[in-house]
Amino acid sequence: MSAVLTADRLYCERDERVLFEALSFQLDQGDILHLKGPNGSGKTTLLRRLVGLSHVVEGEVRWFPEDTETSVEPNEKIWYIAHRPAVTLLQSPLENLRYGLALHGHQVPSEHLWQALAQVGLRGFEDIPSHQLSAGQQRRVALARLFVSVPAVKAWVLDEPLTALDVQAVDLLKDRIRAFASDGGCVIMTSHHGIEGDQVRGLTLGVPA
Amino acid sequence: MWQTLVRWFHKWTSPKWFYTLSKPLSFWLGWAATLLLVTALVWGLMFAPIERLQGNSYRIIFLHVPAAFLSQAIYAAIAVMGLIGLVWRIKLSFYAAKQCIPVGISMAVLALATGAIWGKPTWGTWWEWDARLTSMLVLLLLYLGLWALHNAMERPESGDRAAAILALVGVVNLPIIKFSVEWWNTLHQPATLKITEPPPMHPMMLTPLLLSILGFFLATAAWVLIRTRLEILERERKANWAREELNQMGKVE
Amino acid sequence: MTMTAILARVLRRELQLAYRRRADLVNPLLFFLIVVTLFPIGVTPDLDKLAEMAAGVLWVAALLANLLSLDLLFRSDFEDGSLEQLLLASTPPTLLVLCKVIAHWLVTGLPLTLLSPVLSVMLALPAGAVPLLMLTLALGTLTLSLIGGVGAALTVGLRKGGLLLTVLIMPMFVPVIIFGTAAVQAAGDGLPWAGQLALLAAMALGALVLTPLATVAALRIAVGD
Numbered sequence: 001m002s003a004v005l006t007a008d009r010l011y012c013e014r015d016e017r018v019l020f021e022a023l024s025f026q027l028d029q030g031d032i033l034h035l036k037g038p039n040g041s042g043k044t045t046l047l048r049r050l051v052g053l054s055h056v057v058e059g060e061v062r063w064f065p066e067d068t069e070t071s072v073e074p075n076e077k078i079w080y081i082a083h084r085p086a087v088t089l090l091q092s093p094l095e096n097l098r099y100g101l102a103l104h105g106h107q108v109p110s111e112h113l114w115q116a117l118a119q120v121g122l123r124g125f126e127d128i129p130s131h132q133l134s135a136g137q138q139r140r141v142a143l144a145r146l147f148v149s150v151p152a153v154k155a156w157v158l159d160e161p162l163t164a165l166d167v168q169a170v171d172l173l174k175d176r177i178r179a180f181a182s183d184g185g186c187v188i189m190t191s192h193h194g195i196e197g198d199q200v201r202g203l204t205l206g207v208p209a
Numbered sequence: 210m211w212q213t214l215v216r217w218f219h220k221w222t223s224p225k226w227f228y229t230l231s232k233p234l235s236f237w238l239g240w241a242a243t244l245l246l247v248t249a250l251v252w253g254l255m256f257a258p259i260e261r262l263q264g265n266s267y268r269i270i271f272l273h274v275p276a277a278f279l280s281q282a283i284y285a286a287i288a289v290m291g292l293i294g295l296v297w298r299i300k301l302s303f304y305a306a307k308q309c310i311p312v313g314i315s316m317a318v319l320a321l322a323t324g325a326i327w328g329k330p331t332w333g334t335w336w337e338w339d340a341r342l343t344s345m346l347v348l349l350l351l352y353l354g355l356w357a358l359h360n361a362m363e364r365p366e367s368g369d370r371a372a373a374i375l376a377l378v379g380v381v382n383l384p385i386i387k388f389s390v391e392w393w394n395t396l397h398q399p400a401t402l403k404i405t406e407p408p409p410m411h412p413m414m415l416t417p418l419l420l421s422i423l424g425f426f427l428a429t430a431a432w433v434l435i436r437t438r439l440e441i442l443e444r445e446r447k448a449n450w451a452r453e454e455l456n457q458m459g460k461v462e
Numbered sequence: 463m464t465m466t467a468i469l470a471r472v473l474r475r476e477l478q479l480a481y482r483r484r485a486d487l488v489n490p491l492l493f494f495l496i497v498v499t500l501f502p503i504g505v506t507p508d509l510d511k512l513a514e515m516a517a518g519v520l521w522v523a524a525l526l527a528n529l530l531s532l533d534l535l536f537r538s539d540f541e542d543g544s545l546e547q548l549l550l551a552s553t554p555p556t557l558l559v560l561c562k563v564i565a566h567w568l569v570t571g572l573p574l575t576l577l578s579p580v581l582s583v584m585l586a587l588p589a590g591a592v593p594l595l596m597l598t599l600a601l602g603t604l605t606l607s608l609i610g611g612v613g614a615a616l617t618v619g620l621r622k623g624g625l626l627l628t629v630l631i632m633p634m635f636v637p638v639i640i641f642g643t644a645a646v647q648a649a650g651d652g653l654p655w656a657g658q659l660a661l662l663a664a665m666a667l668g669a670l671v672l673t674p675l676a677t678v679a680a681l682r683i684a685v686g687d
Contacts, residue, residue: 048686051550052550053546053549053550053682053685053686054686055682055683055686056686075550075551075552076552078550080546080547080550082543082546083543084541084542084543084546085542085543086542086543086544086546086547087542087543088479088538088539088542088544089542090479090482090483091475091478091479095475095478098471099471099472099475100547102463102467102468102471102472103468103472103547103548103551103552103553103558104551104552105463105468105551105552105553106463107463107467
């Protein structure tokens with residue numbers, strides 16, 4: 001299995017407190033990395049550094065180090081679902097989903113989008129403005145993206161994907177995450193829930209080494 | 210050779226080294242500036258010949274021109290330091306750029322105030338929409354924007370970067386502003402008396418003016434060094450050496 | 463999906479969102495109308511004197527109206543997290559941002575331009591200068607949206623960014639105001655105005671090329687904080 005991500009000597013401090021230092025790891029295809037740690041231990045900051053949004057973390061991050069064709073943007077292969085769900089309230093779930101995919105250059109037949117929305121339990125809500133949905137349903141709109149099959153995407157970076165979901169939805173999403181990893185994907189996620197599976201590796205932040 | 214240069218550069222851009230090395234530097238720069246300024250001003254105010262058209266009132270030139278010159282130079286310096294900070298991620302460059310802003314504001318205010326004082330006997334009014342005064346006013350507004358942006362940001366690191374971007378946009382704009390204001394000015398009032406004299410100035414006037422510009426320049430350098438040192442102490446206060454330094458100054462909790 | 467198709471999709475989303483918030487779109491137009499109304503009341507109702515100032519008043523009022531609406535350019539995207547996705551897109555973010563700015567111009571700058579002939583009558587601007595007024599306003603508001611985009615990006619993370627945005631951006635805008643009003647005034651006086659117009663177009667073009675870079679850099683700071 002080829003490497004998806006190498007992180008080398010990451011270091012982060014915030015408000016005069018060192019959150020993590022000398023943090024190095026490598027992830028391969030099929031891996032699920034479960035980031036654990038108490039609130040404020042830097043999990044979100046680490047994820048944001050991995051996708052390239054944060055400038056407060058020092059150290060080197062390389063995506064797809066074995067990729068020789070530099071013409072392909074790594075962004076095209078990575079999906080990041082943040083804590084803020086990127087759901088525009090004035091747009092319907094369907095519009096949100098289509099826009100999110102379009103930003104990454106993926107055009108997917110409409111029936112796939114309807115299917116994905118149905119899978120996350122939004123059947124019948126596809127066309128109403130998102131501000132009429134509950135908080136949990138809005139999270140589902142963001143997560144629906146993970147249920148659209150796009151072969152170009154090789155890695156998921158998920159910030160607390162399991163919060164605000166009911167029990168069935170949590171199980172559904174966990175199954176989906178494991179299936180994605182079995183197909184050769186790589187998942188990095190934070191969660192206060194556990195996720196079980198052979199591929200799962202744990203990494204705990206906020207504990208003095 | 211190259212290696213040495215790089216190492217030297219990194220040493221100098223580490224806040225701690227800068228802190229130690231800049232101390233004697235600012236001291237000597239400060240003294241040199243004082244000496245130059247005293248010479249230039251005594252010469253300019255007391256010994257330079259009287260100007261043919263304006264009489265004695267022209268003597269404010271020895272303050273006005275250096276301040277105007279420096280306020281523009283400092284803005285350019287802020288943009289350059291901001292660029293260095295953004296590209297090479299050098300914190301020191303941001304610190305210095307930030308502390309240049311109040312110095313630049315003072316220079317712009319001084320230039321505007323002396324311009325107004327000069328305007329009273331020359332034009333008979335405190336304020337004239339003269340091209341140079343107007344672009345100086347716009348420059349002051351640009352400076353105030355930078356300072357306001359710094360103060361509005363919660364995290365100083367973000368303030369550094371945001372102000373650097375604003376300064377870069379501003380520095381691209383500055384020549385356009387100057388050009389447009391000059392064009393506008395000739396459109397609305399052709400043939401007013403220009404504030405500086407044509408180049409062939411009497412050497413007895415030109416020499417103190419040049420000395421004064423140099424003095425202002427050195428004073429600015431010393432002032433920025435001192436302010437940057439304080440900024441370093443503030444921003445690096447959790448580093449051990451900075452704590453010790455603060456301890457010695459009796460400024461630690 | 464081709465690049466053009468992606469950009470068209472982004473532009474469509476922006477216009478759709480603007481349409482759904484259409485109550486907000488009226489505010490800049492009202493502001494424009496009110497400032498132009500207050501001017502004769504505050505200064506003089508004398509049409510001859512008003513005609514002299516008309517170009518400047520119309521320009522400054524239109525720009526302020528445009529500027530006030532800029533604060534919202536990235537705000538809702540920042541708050542709901544869409545901005546992060548925009549910066550992580552595989553399409554160059556500079557182009558996406560440019561789409562957003564152009565959409566903003568289509569729903570504020572352009573309507574302001576279209577409203578200006580009506581208001582120019584109220585200020586007794588010579589009728590011959592009206593087409594040029596519209597042309598310069600169209601270029602000027604586009605430039606303002608572009609430069610203002612940088613300011614909006616710099617202040618998007620701040621709770622009260624609106625006023626600061628104005629303070630940051632207005633000084634940068636002096637050249638555009640100068641050449642815009644000068645062109646209209648020259649046209650009113652029957653003097654040549656092509657040079658001023660060319661300079662305005664050049665500035666709009668320069669802003670079109672350069673400001674998206676600064677805007678994206680500023681957005682990265684706001685998001686990366």
